Amino acid sequence: MPRRALLLAAGAAGAAATAGCAVPAPRRRGPVADPAPGLAIASTRRALVLQLLAHPDDDLYFMNPDTREALDAGTPLVCVYLTAGEADGVNKIPGAPRPAPDRAAYSSSRHQGLRQAYAELLGLDRFTPWQKSVAALHGGHRAEVDVLTDGVRRVELVFLNTAMHTGRGRPGLPSLWRDRRLVLRTVVADNSPLERAGSYTYESLIDVLAGLLEEYRPTVVHTLDPDPDLQFSSEYERRRDSEQRGYSDHADHTAAGCFAWAALIRWVARADGRGSRCPGSSSPR
Template sequence: MIRKHLIAVFLMCLWGVAVAAPNCPVGTTMNVVAHQDDDLFFMNPDLIHEIRAGRCVRTVYVTAGDAGQPEAYWKSREDGAKAAYLQMNQPPSGPPLLPSWNVSSAGVPGRVIDVHSLLNTKVSLVFLRLPDGARWGGGNASQGYKSLHKLWTGTGTDVWRTAEPGTGFIWDMKSVDNLNIYTLAQLQDVLLTLVNNYQPDRLKTLDHVGPHADMDHPDHHTVAYIMDNVNGRYTTPHVFMGYRGYTVTYPVHLAENVHGSDRTDKLKAMQAYLPYDSQLPANALDPSNVDSEYKWVTRQYKVNAGPNLAFTATATASSTAGTSQAASKAIDGVAQGYPYDATREWAATSGAGAGSWLQLTWPSPQIIDRVTLIDRPNEYDQIMSGALVLSGGGVAASSESVGVVENLDGRRTVVEFAKRPATTVRLNIQTVSAATQSVGLSEIKVHGPPQFGTNHALTATVTASSQSTSTSQSAAKAIDDVVGGYPGDSSKEWATVGGQAGSWLRLAWSTARKVNQVILHDRVNTYDQVMSGKLTFSDGTSVDVGNLNDDGSPTPVVFPERLVSWVKFEILAVKNANQSSTGLAEIRVFGP
């Protein structure tokens, strides 16, 4: 029977059976973590809140969490995860929920991957079962010292650059159940397929910002780095967020911020899991033991990171080695390159070194406070120094020094500075290593602050030139804090009735608000697009707006701070003269 099941699943995967998300009117969340307790320790109580709110929740565990142990151990941990989700789904009263799980194909072509769905709930689990990387990313002897950290960096070393005997470059990894083999690019593609199949409006992972060797588990970071790349390729409107792991208590203890019933419920989920993990001591959840895992029960911290603005930029360069290594490859969301996948990096022409440059340009100012550089992964071509020049945005140009950009192991070189508006970011490469044959970058990421203050739109009174109330597309849907709309949930957007150019949306407050940025989300469909508009404020000032991103992704409009009691967005031009209506998926108004 087992063999027949595996054959059936294998054939379904080869045929590419699509596995769509179930009916999820409240919303859909996908969590992607490294081990079977990461979501329980580090994403709770948010996880419990989402389950109880009626959201569809799917968690993907990338590693087997095997710790180098035999099959019985990692399978028991999977049972522990199921026990925890059963506990989190138990009703407050009445008959208890039974531990009944349905197993189906995840619908990833050419892969044997199952989805485990808890019956009579909206939760499901996926286990990819790659080898656990051990505490510092060196891997375990039973799995040939392979690890996600080594797959990500392409090296045979752990986070401290220590190599285990007999190991070298890691090109691929086999799952501990021997059913799947992945290169880094293939793993990212599989995760993207899982995301696309499920269509989450919330995509969550671990710490995608912190560096390796910051005391968090390397598996946590590597899964999060990979998901940061996947996030850049997932085009459905959604929110992406990460959660801190061990660093909530190492090297310093952050304040406890999980209290009351949240702490009780989180502890119950962990208590359901604990008997299935023989590597955890019996007193792992003892609050009297300051060194126990209980310290993670009392804390939950999200990663302090803004969106990767590079995805919305246009990339140009001093030169390129060809179309397969164009400047745009430095903002494709995949931190790879030669000798692995040379089509995933920007490389200048042969012989190019000092004096080369890469520039990102936006049509409107972006608020920026951090740039991350990832050098080409080969051992020869390396940036030794440079300068980041930021310009535009109504302020004088500024320059930030760049030191040695680490290469070989995929580590990130982060340049931080005081936040400022800019329409261009240019990396001028000043010196390179003696062995450099063709300078370039695997990836550049540009970030702003995680938020820009209070979203005043949520407390505004909204009016519009017209609104399609018969289809639940009223003006109020533009300030419901949900970026959605047709061809998804059309009730999550504002749409006019026959309106085109000349349509408007107005937000008003009973007391004046300080504002310095408006973020506009066009309707999600790619037919109705705003090509130009104007923001007018109660103080008599106005700001011109160019075309909005056509897929519902944010179009930020930054301007000097002003005190206003209302703001009006007028649509001046649309893409199609024959479009039946115009509108917005969302408008957000921020202040300092």
């Protein structure tokens, strides 16, 4: 038999043999429905993204495009800023004389920039009014909270506003991470509903962050990098790029990442100590 005829015969025999096989019908006869916007797949509890950040703009630089995609999906977003972002208080305007330092005004300007950015991310006018309030936090601490909603979409900005420098000019957040005895003051931004400054210690900052995690119970937490890459830079490059010596990232970012992870550990440990469901789990212990 020619080869072509042999192959055709073999194919026909195979088809006849498989015709009698019992092949189960597909279990799904239509397209699989996507999870409802803002709902976690493993739980009926509404999803929520919480971001723990050093400065009022770290989310815009380092958490996007995840931030925008979460908002577009209708997932509520909470951003917690550990520092006031006041730097040296000099808000430089190109082409204008150098202004006098004003840390409260500079912090306020960075807050306003955030509000405008998030309003645009929600598709609203950049000057859409936000609801401002003061939240009572763990241990008697207080913080400004700004909220903007658009239908099911919601953004909350929580400003802890610790000073970026200690009274001796050292970096505030990194010093607080290393020195358990340090007391780091806060900055009251201009136009804030807060009326007076406060202060944080190493322990109280972790407690406040753990308390916020317990209050919001996020399904996803974004943090900065607590373990940045090693990198050698010249002194000029280091200062230009705001890097810490020997590493590839800003020292405030590293400290904020360390505080965030310490708070996550404390949050889980507290839940475990109470015999409660582990945060992020869809089933009991």
